[in-house]
Amino acid sequence: QETVRIATEGAYAPWNFLDDSGNPAGYEIELGNAICETAGVTCEWIINDWDSIIPNLLAGNYDLIMAGMSITDERLQTIEFTEPYFPPDPSKFAAAPGASIDFAELSGVRLGVQSGTIQASYAQDNYASANTVVTFATADQAMADLAAGNLDLILADGAYLDPVVAASGGAFEFVGEDILIGNGYGGGLRKEDTELKATLDEALAALKADGSVDALIAKWFDGRGPFFAE
Amino acid sequence: MIEDIGFWFSYLTNGKHLTWYASFQFTIFAALMGGALAVIFGLAGATMKNSRFMPLRLVGSIYSSIVRGVPDVLFFLFFPLAFEQAVEWVVATQVCSPEAIAAQTAAWPPCREANWFLGTTEYLLLASVSLGLVYGAFATNVIHGALRSVPAGQLEAARAYGMSHSQVLWRIHVRQMWVYALPGLSNVWMLIIKATSLLSLLQIADIVLWADRLGAPNFLPAVGLVHEDWRWRYYLVLFVFYILVTWLSEKGFEAIMRRVGKGILSEARA
Amino acid sequence: MQGFLDDLAIMAPAVMFNIYFAAASIPIGFVLAVFLALGKGSNNPLINRMSRGYIYAFRGSPLFIQFFMFYSLALSLNISVWRPLGISGFVLHPLFIGPMVLILNTAAYTAEIFYGALRAVPRGELEAAKAYGMSPRQQFRRVVWPNLIRLAWPAYTNEVVFLFHATAIVYFALPVVGGQADLMMTAKSLFERDFNAFLHFSVAALYFLLVSLVIFFIFGLIYQRLMRHLPAQPGIRFVPKWMR
């Protein structure tokens, strides 16, 4: 049986994180295991820093990335993606409650993003001239700075922020308008691994068809969606 | 109260924490292995630097000055990557067919077959070698200096009574050299211990990475205990750990010094 | 070759950050170190213990950990302390907290060097000063300090170079504000683009080496001036030792 090494970050709950026993857990882990089972391959999970997750894929240290990675044109130039396993999802701004932020002319604001994400390049392109964009190695670190008041604003995946803002008991709130960037989330692959892509896509399609994927989304994202079946 | 203790006990012994504790082995292994290699490279480097043969002398000197001239992190990152690429390049010249090379879209490796999978073990070994190489350059300098600090009179006396070159070298020179080298080598060892904190930069899930993950704020009950940013507490533990290791090492070196320093050190008398 | 020149150009602004971090921490670290060294040499048990403890803690733990620890400590004090004082953005800025941690760190290392030199000040010269009735302040200013700085200079030069090298890990531990990436960050991101480890890391190494040599050169000149009274011992001794 073929082994597929899957890299994840382990610091992006509920997509992927390390559970109390120290193992990777989360939506992508369950989904990845289901895909492997369906496709009849063995999965092995590897924890890798977000920063170097694409380089290490290319360097051949693993075969697949499942780490809440958006499918973008820029990334498609270097790697290939599976079909999306999570629908396109708007990015959202979160801030401490009561912050008065003028989104019409956003300026002088300290905006936190995770480095190497679509939000980071979006912020760089749209806000960097008038604001301070602070990049963090992990999304958790960015949240910590926001919680500690070192940031005015954070821009991240909606599906990442939703549960956090909901669970924060009013410590954070969404502000401004959501932004739609990215084409959904998929597994990253080396371009030459066309066979593997085909295998995985087939398995994923099967899981989507029988509703398993939506069930997992519902399970991990408090039933909030977005779902494929709409 | 009892409940509190029970809660904290089970929290601190959950799988995540156990993994953290287990990861100390990587740090300790890298330090010991790196230290041993540093002494070996140091002896080799110093011998080359002392060689009568000009090119060898040059190699020794260039090694010790170039490596010491760049930051340890830089070399520490560079060496494993470069080593991996070099191996892959050599493999590629053997296994890659033109088609395979043409099919390769990524910048590296040349073809899929030449790829070398690096896991934690490989990275750990490479990291240790890398530590050995970097701090071997420092050890080269220390040992070279120590060889020159042995009082000339001690060697002259040996020569004057007809000892051969190798007798002078091994019976007098090297034997006394350790006393002068040990303080410097102890410094190098302290540097190595501290450099082990950089293992996480080489994709090793070491104590630093786990401290970050464990301390990061958590907002989701599904993920585990909900807590705010606790990272500095975890780092404080590492801080204390390193200080303890340093303290132990110092005691160890003092003991060794008393042994080798017999007769040479004035303190050894007391 | 073109890639090499491109890299040189790309990294030129980046090296300024490393230089900034070093330049901002060296003078203050130096002053702090003098007090710490005197503290460690002091007979007052409280001052002695505190200086010793400080030096031990900062020399005994990795700078990398110190960066993480101090940043997250500063972060946790943000709402209660920095905010009310209105210095929040300033305190947590890498361009401030980076040099701050570096200062705390280099002060400990430098203090140890100065303390060693303090103990190496020729006892006889100090006794002569005492015997002729100099006050403790006069003894320090006129005899101890001039000796101390000469004795410590070569080791201090090394420490300055190490400190410069240590600036390479600032951004491995601290967030990057705007485009303020240093040499290491730049080299690493260039590497991740095309996997040319040999090119990008070598160029970064070249910059580090270059600045290190400049430091050695400048400090060597100062050493030469300091050692005027020892004609048999030309100050350039230091630089060739480095090149050798």
Next chain:
Amino acid sequence: MQHASPAPAGSSPVVELRGLHKSFGALEVLKGISFAAREGQVISLIGSSGSGKSTLLRCINMLEIPDRGDVLIDGEAIKLRGTGASRQIADEAQLRRIRSELGMVFQSFNLWAHMTVLQNVMEVPLVVQGRQRDEVEMEARAMLDKVGIGSKTDAYPSQLSGGQQQRAAIARALCINPRVMLFDEPTSALDPELEVEVLRVIKVLADEGRSMVLVTHDMEFARSVSDWVIFLHQGRIEEEGTPDDVFGATKSARLRQFLNAANHT
């Protein structure tokens, strides 16, 4: 306890030691030493290696603090407090004042290596005594001429030969215009010719009426330069007297043995 020294009665002692004791840990080096030096007197301390000569000299200006006993300069006792090993200076200001009247010449010279010869000589008058630079410089140059190294004013100590260093150290001590000069083995490690030069300088000083206490292991030198010789043995004064008495009519058996050895070579 006070020993009679052969000085004109009536002149008060410039240096007086009363019952000095000093131990290093368990080793008792000085076991009750008393003597007095009057104006213009030259006193030599002799004794075998380790007998405590240097320690005694260093007790006079409190570089070592005696465990018991007092040191009086011009009749004024240096104030100490506490007892035994924890005895301390009681009055720093008094000590500084007194120290600047005691010109010590160290066995190993202890010239300040980072200053030229002239700077070495001018340092104390300028910094401690706060005198005028012009005046001090004139005096310093004159003094250096007097000891015969007027041409070396701008050399650093490391550029001088041993004998020249020795003379620079003497000039430095003289320039603070001390009541008393303390010399520790002023001719050790000099070849015979250099020894003669130093001897000449010391004789000139004695003729000027300056008091001196000096330690030496050269019996010929002690005999020719001093008014009073003290032989230390096992921490006590074993014998003392004029050079003629001590060397000519030796009483103590231990001293006779010591001198025998010295004559033998």
Next chain:
Amino acid sequence: MQHASPAPAGSSPVVELRGLHKSFGALEVLKGISFAAREGQVISLIGSSGSGKSTLLRCINMLEIPDRGDVLIDGEAIKLRGTGASRQIADEAQLRRIRSELGMVFQSFNLWAHMTVLQNVMEVPLVVQGRQRDEVEMEARAMLDKVGIGSKTDAYPSQLSGGQQQRAAIARALCINPRVMLFDEPTSALDPELEVEVLRVIKVLADEGRSMVLVTHDMEFARSVSDWVIFLHQGRIEEEGTPDDVFGATKSARLRQFLNAANHT
């Protein structure tokens, strides 16, 4: 060139120097030195500081390689090749053999710091001469008793006083049973009593018929111990002769001045 030494004619020289020259850079230290020491003879080298005494002694066992001239031990010349400053040992094995016949006692003793006194003495017989341990140990202990430090066999050099170190160094040199002993300032820095002891040891050696070349700055010592005295001045032998001639009927003006100074103190 060879100078007549007052030894029974017919016995061949144990050490012979022929026209030795030695420069350090531009400084010419030895400018043609020749002399010969016969079996059982004690030769003293005197001269002011920097006159080249130590250098001459070190040339004898090739710790310094002379630029010109030869050293002959028992009539056999030590082989050298090349010329001037680049002159080199031609035959390492020959030199090692010859060196083990020359027992040098260094001015600063150079005892091996990491070995006890006994180990110091036994090292060369065991390692260089490859002799039996039992036999060597017996001999070494006997030798240490003879020089009077039999009780210090297990002490490290740093635990000895200067005089004891000196004697250990002598024992070490003696234990290799050399044809010739080379002493560099064997009594420097010793107090008069220790000097007497060293003198006694040297006399015993001379009585046993061992040849010796020694450097000293102590005229009394040179007079009492040697058969032949050589005065070095500016790299040349300025005067030589029996002690009575050299010290009693001095011919050279320079030597007279030098000795005058020595007597003066």
